[in-house]
Amino acid sequence: MSDAVGRAIDANDLDELLRLVDAFCTTREWDAVLALRDRARLALERGRQLWPAASYAEYRLALDAPAEYAALVLTEDAGRFAFGPIAEVAASTHTWAELAPHVPPGPVGALAAHERAVRGERVDPATVDPAEVLPLPLTLARWEPVYFVPVYFADHIEEAGPEPFHGRAVARPGRDASRVDDPEVEHALRELVRPWTAFSEGEARVAAVEGDVGDAIAALGARDARGAVIDATEAIALLAWAGSSGGRHGRRRGAAAGRDLAWAAAGALSGFEAGERLDAATLGDAIAALRWFVWTAPDASTGWILRIAVHDETDGVAWALDAVDRS
DSSP states (O other), X not given: OHHHHHHHHHTTOHXXXXXXXXXXXXXXXXXXXXXXXHHHHHGGGGTOOOHHHHHHHHHHHHHHSOHHHHGGGOSTTSOTTSSSOHHHHXXXXXXXXXXXXXXXXXXXXXXXXXXXXXXXXXXXXXXXOSSOSOSSOSSOOTTOOOOOOOEEOSSOEEOOOOOOOOOEEOOOOSSOOXXXXXXXXXXXXXXXXXXXXXXSSOEEEEEEEEXXXXXXXXXXXXXXXXXXXXXXXXXXXXXXXXXXOOTTTSOOOOHHHHHHHHHHHHHHHTTOOTTOXXXXXXXXXXXXXXXXXXXXXXXXXXXXXXXXXXXXXXXXXXXXXXXXXXX
């Protein structure tokens, strides 16, 4: 088998290299997988376009190998063509306690620590590279949800998502609500679904009005909308799900990135300044004071959908997001 890698590289046989990666993983020959990765990378100097084999080897190491091997590929140049961020792949099958002794310094390793925090592991900050990756605590706050996280397999990914809901008709207002210029909230909400709109075929619209959620949804021109009240914890789970995803064609950003984007959106809706470091308890109190709704309309029932509305009853302002990337 040791000569098989060289013969496949000489023949520029990508399919055979991919088969060899699978074979080595089946027999748990992790040194052989790592060596194949290195040789496939070096083959680029000879004009061999075998980088998919190198990327696949890194993906399988992160996913299936023991922690000391998985940690070796937590670098910025690894796994670029995996189903998701290599940090999320490794964190989906290894604890941070297992990875930490072997992780090289750098942002990818720190991101893996945040991925483990999303999954409920209490990560000791002293074990993480101090270079800041995400301005979030490495332990979940009491008010945070069980986040949606994917399951990775050798040849595909299964992404968990919210269940369809059945709500009541949203009353349409008898007046035209005044629009509010709120660029910080609009940016934060649009950023949640940026891969849907930038790298796929999705669309996103945001409305901010003086009024309630019915006014905000009506300002988007929605017809026959139905809505349901949710609590702040459920809302954060939805925001993070959208922020972690790539939509139909975009690449996943990862659960840790989704959590970060959800906190940023929740902070903007609660009146915090953009980029402000948010204390978990303060943010939790602020979002609990808002009224959160999910809503739907007949024009889209499948695909990637985030239709959410928020009412700040104290200030008399409401926002609605309509983001859809149809399947």
